[in-house]
Amino acid sequence: MLPAANYAHPSIMLLFLFFLCIFRWFLFASAAFKVTHLPGFLQQGALPFHLETGYIEVDEVYGVELFYYFIESERNPSEDPLLLWLTGGPGCSAFSGLSLEIGPLKFISERYNGSLPNLVYHPYSWNKISNIIFLDSPVGTGFSFSNHPQGYETGDKSWSKHAIIFLRKWLIDHQQFLSNPLYIAGDSYAGKVVPLVVHNLLNGNKKQNDLEEHPKFNIQGYVIGNPSTGELIDYNARVPFAFGMGIISDELYQGINKNCEGEDYVNPKRPPCASLLQIFEDTYAYYLMYIWANSNIVQEALNVKKGTVKEWQRCLDLNYYKKDISSSLKYQVNITTSGYRALVYSGDHDMLVPFVGTKEWVKSLKFSVTDRWRSWHVGGQVAGYTESYSNNLTFATVKGAGHTAPEYKAKECLAMFRRWISHRLL
Template sequence: MSSKLLRLRTARQRHFLPPPLLQLVPVLLLLPPSRPASAAAATAVTHLPGFDGPLPFNLETGYVGVEEETGAELFYYFVESERSPGTDPLLLWLTGGPRCSIIMGLAFEIGPLKFVLAPYSGGLPELVYNPYSWTKMANILLLDSPVGSGFSFARDPKGYYVGDYSSSSQVQTFLNKWFTDHPQYLSNPFYIGGDSYAGKVIPLIAQGISEGIDMRQQPVINLKTYGYYLAYFWMNNNMTRKALGIKEGTTSEWIQCNIGLPYTYETPSSIPYHLNLTMKGYRALVYSGDHDLEAPFLGTQAWIRSLNFSIVADWRAWHLSGQAAGFTIEYTNNMTFATVKGAGHTAPEYRPKECFAMAQRWLDNEPL
């Protein structure tokens, strides 16, 4: 799948805005945070069912209210960077569907956990540490969005009637409240990224943050750029829910992708958002697995070309351990496109080592 990284800075630094993502293109954005009402109490998680011993990283989970009228609350996982949490980037990660659970990011793609796929003989699935976790270079905030995804819920059924615009607005509300409760991360470079359909919503979120920066709204976000059955058994286990701090009576059954709830598709194309954001100078990394059949990389190339940006560095292979890991091309307005050799729709799931190296180089402002 194609993915995008966008970057913004906090109010204390230059104000950058992330470019929007096109359909089915994940994006990373760096934003400066603001200061509204606080979030709900968080849970510090030191042990998880199925993981041997204490967690070798700092994990926090919690709920944040995003709509008083319907009692809508979004559930999140926050994993602190294992390198330098005080200065490393903060990455907000969303997933597709819409309404697929963010556990896919936590335990199948970029997070510090992964399920032991075989052998499995029933019972509680086993978890181990992911050596290619992006938490080795960044703080990661994984969010169940929109309402109805994973453990996010609404007390009034009307709260499940959301679309591209309302869900992106709720994410902005979430960020404002979360940063209010975590002010120590306000100066960290902030990025927004995600998988699949998240690529449609991320540009809307980035646009909203950018407009907030321009209007000097508070808090100011430092925006810089823009085996599944095992998960089912693990997430529906009572011990798991207790460890994660899941509110009783809010989610009867965890479902990987809750597609049965209503959702309004309001963004036929995110190209105008991408154009607006990149023209403002935000860095963007768009990447695609070259074996992605859901959102083929040729389609990603086509929409990038439609921006009519000049080529700065033409196609070349990028390498890892002496082997070609994909191809990359650089454009004006800080936009980079890369393919990941042998990767499918969710590239980090298929090629974790390669995607880790690619993201680390880009986040550290190094050539791919």
């Protein structure tokens, strides 16, 4: 028999568990850091918006920590939607979405003179009407890191898994946002992963009982811009799009059609097709962003952990990334036919993922049309074209916009998002 001293009194055990819970809560709470001032921001005084940064561990085995920027809505944070924004690549930092697309910061594109690049307030930020988490993901992106080399071996499925773990832990620490309508959003390659995240969130919601460990997500739908799907149509649409825009000659277009009939334009098998496609393949704010984000005073202001990332890069080539989801379409069908909302938008001057291909796969879902193809307007001007479908799916083009539409047409994209998130027609 063991001596009585080896047995802990029940009250001591309860006290120990209480302090363990408090310590665990403190670890979560202390991960968040409020940023009130940013180097290079030209407006005097504190930032005119609420900015929080932090890390959340999503893999305890390899010590994978994802870095995030959280910006509160300027309208009504307690009730406005919560948006989790994933940036494409895969491997592009969420800071691209924050400072180039839908966030409240914008770089002044002026000649670099050796001093820290300057930023100003962006008046067409989507945090005018929503809370936004910009997440550096997958691991290896931006300031996110792993303590073990194997932690960087990631892919579509693990990105989705880590995003959900992140969101669950973040909401445990920010329970005031648990009841807010939740949307998952992203563009470019992230457009392929976003529906997978939503699909897995919905499946997880069905199994969750313990609020502390598994908060029930108030998921409402998703938003994807100039999205990759994994389908060949994303890439094969580039040639007819370029021809229609007058970018390639009649001769090259006709030659590709003749020699590449039925071919996969990404991996052509016939030499004549491959050689013609090779002919077909043949900005300054990015440079300023690189200088700014690698500054020591900037990283101190953002509370970046020293030594975890040798060099910040806007977009990084993730050598070990596995594209292990062939297509996102089945997830999109499952989500929308289950009653959740979707906004798919495309800059109509994007040749990377042309809108004609996106429009084609949207139509391939065979949803009935509820609001036929028509123009939508901002300030009395045509801002693009839109069509609405059954199962709460809206498709819209943004006139004159490139691959990341809000980067080119910020005012119009904010108007589009504002109308859609408010359940209005564009």
